[in-house]
Structures are given as structure tokens and as C-alpha cells.
Amino acid sequence: MTVTANSVDRSGRLQPSASSSRGRRLLRLVPAVPAALCGVLLYASFPPRPLWWLALPAFAGFGWVLRGRSWKAALGLGYLFGLGFLLPLLVWTGVEVGPGPWLALVAVEAVFVALVGVGVAAVSRLPVWPLWAAALWVAGEAVRARVPFSGFPWGKVAFGQAGGVFLPLAAVGGTPVLGFGVVLCGFGLYEAVRLVLERRRGGELRRGAAVAALLSVAVPLVGAVAARALVSDKAEAGTATVAVIQGNVPRAGLEFNAQRQAVLDYHVRETLKLAADVKAGKVARPDFVLWPENSSDVDPFEDPGAATVIDRAATAVGVPISVGGVVERDGKLYNEQILWDPRKGPTQTYDKRQIQPFGEYLPLRSLIGAINKNWTGMIRQDFSRGTEPGVFDMDGTRVGLATCYEAAFDWAVRDTVTHGAEMISVPSNNATFDRSEMTYQQLAMSRIRAVEHSRAVTVPVTSGVSAIIMPDGTVTQKTGMFVPAYLVQRIPLRTSETPATRMGILPEMLLVAVAAGGLGWAVAAGVRGRRRAGADEVSGD
Numbered sequence: 450m451t452v453t454a455n456s457v458d459r460s461g462r463l464q465p466s467a468s469s470s471r472g473r474r475l476l477r478l479v480p481a482v483p484a485a486l487c488g489v490l491l492y493a494s495f496p497p498r499p500l501w502w503l504a505l506p507a508f509a510g511f512g513w514v515l516r517g518r519s520w521k522a523a524l525g526l527g528y529l530f531g532l533g534f535l536l537p538l539l540v541w542t543g544v545e546v547g548p549g550p551w552l553a554l555v556a557v558e559a560v561f562v563a564l565v566g567v568g569v570a571a572v573s574r575l576p577v578w579p580l581w582a583a584a585l586w587v588a589g590e591a592v593r594a595r596v597p598f599s600g601f602p603w604g605k606v607a608f609g610q611a612g613g614v615f616l617p618l619a620a621v622g623g624t625p626v627l628g629f630g631v632v633l634c635g636f637g638l639y640e641a642v643r644l645v646l647e648r649r650r651g652g653e654l655r656r657g658a659a660v661a662a663l664l665s666v667a668v669p670l671v672g673a674v675a676a677r678a679l680v681s682d683k684a685e686a687g688t689a690t691v692a693v694i695q696g697n698v699p700r701a702g703l704e705f706n707a708q709r710q711a712v713l714d715y716h717v718r719e720t721l722k723l724a725a726d727v728k729a730g731k732v733a734r735p736d737f738v739l740w741p742e743n744s745s746d747v748d749p750f751e752d753p754g755a756a757t758v759i760d761r762a763a764t765a766v767g768v769p770i771s772v773g774g775v776v777e778r779d780g781k782l783y784n785e786q787i788l789w790d791p792r793k794g795p796t797q798t799y800d801k802r803q804i805q806p807f808g809e810y811l812p813l814r815s816l817i818g819a820i821n822k823n824w825t826g827m828i829r830q831d832f833s834r835g836t837e838p839g840v841f842d843m844d845g846t847r848v849g850l851a852t853c854y855e856a857a858f859d860w861a862v863r864d865t866v867t868h869g870a871e872m873i874s875v876p877s878n879n880a881t882f883d884r885s886e887m888t889y890q891q892l893a894m895s896r897i898r899a900v901e902h903s904r905a906v907t908v909p910v911t912s913g914v915s916a917i918i919m920p921d922g923t924v925t926q927k928t929g930m931f932v933p934a935y936l937v938q939r940i941p942l943r944t945s946e947t948p949a950t951r952m953g954i955l956p957e958m959l960l961v962a963v964a965a966g967g968l969g970w971a972v973a974a975g976v977r978g979r980r981r982a983g984a985d986e987v988s989g990d
Contacts, residue, residue: 480514480518480522480526481525481526481529483510483513483514484510484511484514484526484527484529484530484533485529485530485532485533486510486533487506487507487508487510487511487514487530487533488507488511488529488530488531488532488533488534488535489533489534489537490503490504490506490507490510490533491503491504491507491508491530491533491534491606491609492533492534492535492537492538494507494609495538495608495609495886495890495893496609496611496612496886496889496890496892496893497886497889499612501609501610501611501612501613501615502613504606504609504610504631504632504635505631505634505635505638506635506638507635508586508631508632508634508635508636508638508639509635509636509638509639509642510639511530511566511569511635511636512569512573512579512582512635512636512639512640513639513643514526514530515527515566515569515570515573516570516573516578516639516643517570517573517574518570518573519570520567520570520571522570523566523567523569523570523571524563524564524566524567525563526566527562527563527564527565527566527567527569528559528560528562528563528566530562530566531555531558531559531560531561531562531563532555532559534562534604535555535558535559535562535604536555538603538604538886538890539551539554539555539558539603539604540885540886541882541885541886541887542554544881544882544883544885545881545882545883550807554601557597558593558601558604561589561592561593562589564589565585565586565588565589568582568585568588568589568964568968568971569582569585569586571968571971571972571975572585572967572968572970572971574971574974575967575970575971575974576657576658576661577661577665578636578640578967579633579636579637579639579640579661579662579665580633580661580665580963580967581963581964581966581967581968581970581971582632582636582967583629583632583633583636583665584629584960584961584963584964584967585964585967585968586606586628586629586632587625587628587629587632587957587960587961587964588960588961588964588965590602590605590606590624590625590628591625591957591960591961594858594859597812598806598812599803599806600858601857602624602857602858602859603857603890605624605628605857606627606628606631606632607619607623607624607625607627607628607631607897608624608857608890608893608894608897609893610627610631610897611893611896611897611922613631614670614673614674615627615630615631615634615669615670615673616673616896616897616900616922617673617674617676617677617679617680617900618630618669618672618673618676619897619900619901619949620676620679620680620900620901620902620903620947620948620949621672621676621679621947621948621949621956622948622949622952622956622957623859623863623901623949623952623953623956623957624859624897624901625859625956625957625960626949626956626960627897629669629960630668630669630672630673631669633665633668633669634665634666634669634670636665637661637662637663637664637665637666638665638666640658640661640662640665641659641662641663641665641666644658644659644662679903679947679948680900680903680920680921680922681903681920681921681943682919682920682921682941683941683943684941684942684943685941685942685943685944685945686871686942686943686944687942688939688940688941688942689736689737689844689846689871689872689939689940689942690733690734690735690736690937690938690939690940691735691736691737691738691739691872691907691917691937691938691939691940692723692735692737692738692739692766692935692936692937693738693739693907693908693909693915693916693917693935693936693937694716694719694720694723694738694739694740694741694744694909694935695719695741695909695910695911695912695913695915695928695932695933695934695935695936696712696715696716696717696718696719696740696741696744696911696933697715697719697911697912697913697931697932697933698711698712698715698880698911698912698931699711699712699715709745709746709747710747710754710755712743712744712745712746712911713744713745713746713747713755713758713759714758715933716740716741716744716745716762716911717758717759717761717762718933719933719934719935720738720740720762720765720766720770720935721761721762721765721766722935723735723738723766723935723937724762724765724766724767727766732937733937733939734767734768735766735768735937736768736843736844736845736846737768737769737770737771737843737844737846737848738763738766738768738769738770738771739770739771739848739874739876739907739909740770740771740772740773740876740909741773741876741877741878741909741910741911741915742773742784742786742852742853742876742877742878742911743773743774743775743784743878743911744772744773744774744876744909744911745759745772745773745774745775745787746774746775747774747775748774748775748776748777749772749774749787749795750776750778750795751777756794759772759789760789760791760794763789763790763791764791766791767791768791768844769788769789769790769791769796769841769843769844770788770789771786771787771788771789771841771843771848771850771874771876772786772787772788772789773785773786773787773852773876773878774786774787776798781833782830782831782832782833783800783801783832783833783835784800784801784804784809784832784852785798785799785800785801785835786798786799786801786839786841786850786852786876788841788842788843797841797842799835799837799838799839799840799841799850799852800833800834800835800836800837800839801832801834801835801852801853801854801855802834802835802836802855802861803834803854803855803858803861804832804833804834804854805853805854807828808828808854809828809831809832810828810831810832811825811828811831814831838864838865838868839851839852839865840865840868840869840870846871846872846942847869847870847871847872848870848871848872848873848874849862849865849866849868849870849872849873849874849904850865850873850874850875850876851865851873851874851875851898852875852876852877853875853876853877853878853879853891855875856875856877856891856894856895856898857891857894859953859954859957860953860954862898862901862902863901863902863949863950863953866902866904866946866950867946867950867953870904871904871942871943871944872904872905872906872907872940872942872943873895873898873899873902873904873905873906873907874906874907874908874909875891875894875895875898875906875907875908875909876908876909876910877891877908877909877910877911878910878911878912879891879910879911879912879913880911880912884930884931888910888913888914888930889914891908892908892914892916892924892927895908895916895918896918896922896924897922899918899919899920899921899922900920900921900922901947901949901950902946902947902949902950903920903943903945903946903947903950904920904943905917905918905919905920905940905941905942905943906918907940910928912930912931913928913929913930913931913932913934914927914928914929914930915927915928915934915936916928916936917936917938917940919940919941920941920943925938926938
């Protein structure tokens with residue numbers, strides 16, 4: 450009989466065989482699979498799927514794979530969770546330019562998730578650990594929303610909850626509180642299950658830990674139910690009848706920019722159709738009309754022909770139009786919304802402030818050009834940033850403007866409301882991303898903003914999906930994709946501010962402080978533990 454036993458070294462200690470060492474290494478890789486799958490589960494909770502509740506088992510599983518891990522293991526597992534989540538979520542970023550930018554973006558963003566994983570593993574040994582862990586997740590999102598290149602908030606947990614029971618929490622403290630509630634509930638769910646299984650195996654039920662686990666699940670749910678009182682569709686400043694125009698584009702993809710005149714003509718044509726239907730009594734006369742971002746990439750201040758056709762549309766419908774244009778002024782390029790009055794012409798403008806890196810400007814241009822000169826040709830001239838919040842006075846209604854990418858940034862939407870907006874519009878251009886999930890993800894963001902600030906939100910998009918959203922987050926009308934269409938509806942105008950609007954960044958700052966406190970406690974506890982272990986070893990010798 451052949452025995453493959455462990456060997457004994459010179460000091461007499463038993464050494465594991467090569468096969469048993471390999472087995473242990475393989476065993477350590479086992480959590481990698483569920484870590485990645487939990488990330489995929491979180492992705493599946495995002496639109497266009499109505500599976501918001503999948504975020505709970507996603508974070509329950511994430512807590513399971515991280516609890517008690519070393520920092521090195523947690524870093525790897527966190528990165529795999531981030532890849533599982535972000536790779537499918539952001540695949541639209543490579544629709545027209547290939548997989549390179551998509552993979553690079555995901556590789557960078559997953560690093561933030563990996564660092565959060567290290568923090569969660571560290572605090573998982575503390576009492577009430579779901580609290581510290583959920584705060585750490587929010588802290589990670591706060592960092593991602595700010596760096597690098599002014600941040601990339603896409604993929605905030607809150608943006609997957611537009612159809613969920615936790616949605617009213619957005620009115621309490623914005624996306625940080627909504628995201629915190631979801632993640633806390635997920636981690637608390639795992640902790641409750643873990644304690645039950647531990648008890649069944651004959652372990653002692655720790656009452657304090659059990660109460661903390663139950664509260665981690667119950668408090669977000671009860672808080673969401675209580676917060677429904679903050680969500681209202683009641684008109685506070687009368688109503689307005691709005692029209693949203695989706696003109697469509699000649700064809701999807703980057704090349705449509707070469708057909709700027711055609712895009713403008715399409716939006717004029719759909720507005721003229723609206724005017725004809727109003728005259729025929731088929732639809733109500735709107736108080737104003739909202740066009741999407743890039744609906745006139747032909748600069749109407751420089752091109753008399755563009756100004757003429759826009760003026761024709763405004764005159765026909767007889768009300769002001771908010772036009773999305775690309776404007777050059779003093780040698781600088783702006784992504785601009787222009788308020789076009791049927792009698793006075795252009796009267797107000799709003800320049801987009803949060804411009805998109807690698808989409809509207811090229812960071813590190815000289816470095817990128819040194820690597821490959823062709824890459825800099827994708828964006829020959831950078832857009833410049835606006836400096837003032839956009840609030841148009843449209844026939845007596847104060848309309849806040851957050852252009853496309855800006856809807857992902859808390860501050861860019863909030864300050865339109867603090868500057869008097871009675872409703873919000875998010876003019877967008879998603880044609881570049883074809884029929885990907887991007888437009889549905891962005892629509893969900895607008896639904897969150899509606900509840901966060903208790904304002905009706907319109908989403909005019911060049912190629913879809915355009916929509917009208919009530920202050921409670923309900924989508925009352927929407928278009929298909931790549932079809933010309935208009936939407937007309939009376940919406941409530943509101944002036945009151947939710948706690949989220951009033952407090953602004955404060956809830957996020959408090960949660961970051963909680964995360965820092967938990968992490969500090971975990972580090973201090975680890976240092977004390979190592980010192981005690983060292984002292985015991987010395988005394989044992």
C-alpha cells in the first residue's frame with residue numbers, strides 16, 4: 450500500500466504534502482465565484498428589469514463572501530464583485546467605439562468597489578457590522594462620484610430602485626440615504642440568516658446581535674413606508690401643460706452628427722405636427738415645448754437657416770421652446786439649452802456644467818495623443834463648462850434643467866430646485882448608444898430625482914425613451930426608441946422642498962463619517978488584538 454503522507458521537517462513539524470497545499474489554494478478560490486455572481490445579481494436589479502429586490506440577496510451574498518476575510522482576500526473578492534456588476538451595467542459605453550473604453554472604465558471603477566470590500570471585511574468583526582458596512586458602501590459611491598475627472602456616479606445602488614419599496618427614502622436624504630437603506634437591508638438579511646443557522650448548529654443565540662440584524666432589515670423598510678408622506682403629486686403652484694418632442698435621428702451612432710441639419714429638421718417637423726394637432730383639437734395646447742439635447746447641433750446664433758426653422762416651429766405652436774444646441778462663443782464650445790420665444794426669439798440660455806469626460810472633453814489630451822494620435826481625433830475640440838444653474842422662466846413656469854449626464858450628479862439637479870424650479874427637465878441625447886440599456890438606466894435616474902425633490906420631471910430625448918414622470922416617480926407617458934413622437938400632459942407644479950433638498954450633501958457626509966468611525970474602530974480593534982496575541986505568545990514562552 451502506498452501512502453502519500455505529509456512530510457516531517459528537521460524540527461519535527463508536520464509539513465503538508467503538495468496535493469493538500471493545492472487543495473487548500475483551490476478552496477480559497479471558491480468564494481470568487483459567488484462574489485462575481487453576486488455582482489451580476491446586483492446588475493440584474495437595474496432597469497430595464499423590474500427586479501429591484503435582487504439588490505438584497507446581492508448584498509447578502511456579498512456580506513457572506515467578505516465576512517471575516519483578510520484584507521488581501523477582500524480586495525480580490527471586492528474587485529470580482531465590482532466586475533460582475535459593472536461589466537454588464539456599462540457595456541453601452543463601448544457600443545460605438547469598441548470594447549477598449551468600456552473595459553478601461555470598468556477596470557478603474559471596480560477598484561473603488563474592491564476598496565469598499567476591504568473595509569466591509571474589516572468591520573464585519575464589529576458589533577452591528579451591517580451598519581458600518583452599508584455606510585462604507587455609500588462612502589465608496591461618494592468617492593466614485595467625484596474622482597477621477599469629476600467622478601462617475603453611474604451604478605449608484607439608488608438608481609436601481611426606481612420601482613422599489615425603498616424609493617421614498619430618496620425624499621429623506623437623496624441617493625445616499627436610499628442606497629444606504631438598500632445595502633443595510635441586504636447585509637442585515639445575511640446577518641439574520643447567519644445567526645439562525647448558527648443557533649441551529651447548537652451555538653448560543655446572542656440577543657444583541659439578533660436585535661441588530663432584525664433592525665438592519667426592519668428600519669429601512671419601516672423608514673421607506675413612513676417616508677411616503679413626503680411624496681406627493683399635489684399641485685402647489687398650479688399646473689402646466691407641457692409638450693415633449695422626440696424628433697428621432699437619421700440613423701443611430703456617432704455618424705448622425707454629420708447630419709445635424711436633418712436632426713434639427715426632424716424636431717421641427719414633429720413640432721409642426723404637434724401644432725397642427727393642437728389646431729385640430731386633437732391634443733391640448735401646451736404652455737411650452739421641450740426639445741432634447743443636441744436637437745439643433747447647427748448653431749442658430751451663427752446659422753440664419755437654423756434660426757429660421759426654429760422660429761418657424763415656435764411661431765407655429767405659439768409657445769416658448771427649449772432647444773438643445775451646440776454653440777460656439779468667444780472661441781469656446783458649449784452644450785447649451787436655448788429658450789426660444791415665438792415673438793422675441795432666443796431669450797435665455799443654460800450651458801451644461803457637468804460635461805462628460807471622453808465624450809465632451811478629452812482629459813490628458815497630450816498624454817493620449819502621445820500614445821496614439823488618432824485617439825485625440827475623436828474629440829477635436831473640448832466643450833467648456835457652464836457656471837450657472839439652469840432655470841428657465843417658460844410662460845410663468847420655472848423649469849429646472851439638468852442636461853443628460855448631469856442627471857447622475859446629485860448637486861446638478863438639486864441646485865435647480867434650490868434656485869426656484871417648480872419642475873425639472875432632463876434633455877438628453879442617447880442616439881450614440883443605439884438600443885442599449887443606457888436610456889433605461891438614465892430614465893430611472895430621473896424617476897429617483899422626481900421623488901428626491903418632489904417635482905415632476907420631463908425627459909425629452911432625441912431618439913428615446915422620452916417620458917413624463919410625476920413627483921412620486923411614476924412614468925405616466927413614454928415613447929418608444931428611434932421613432933418620432935410627442936407627449937403632451939398637464940403636470941403639477943410644486944414649490945415645497947423635501948428634507949433631501951433642504952439638507953443637500955449633509956446626509957452623505959454623515960454616512961461617510963459613520964463609515965470612517967467604523968473603519969477606525971475595526972483598525973484599532975485589530976491592533977489591540979495583535980498586541981494581545983503577541984503578549985500571550987511571549988508569556989507562553
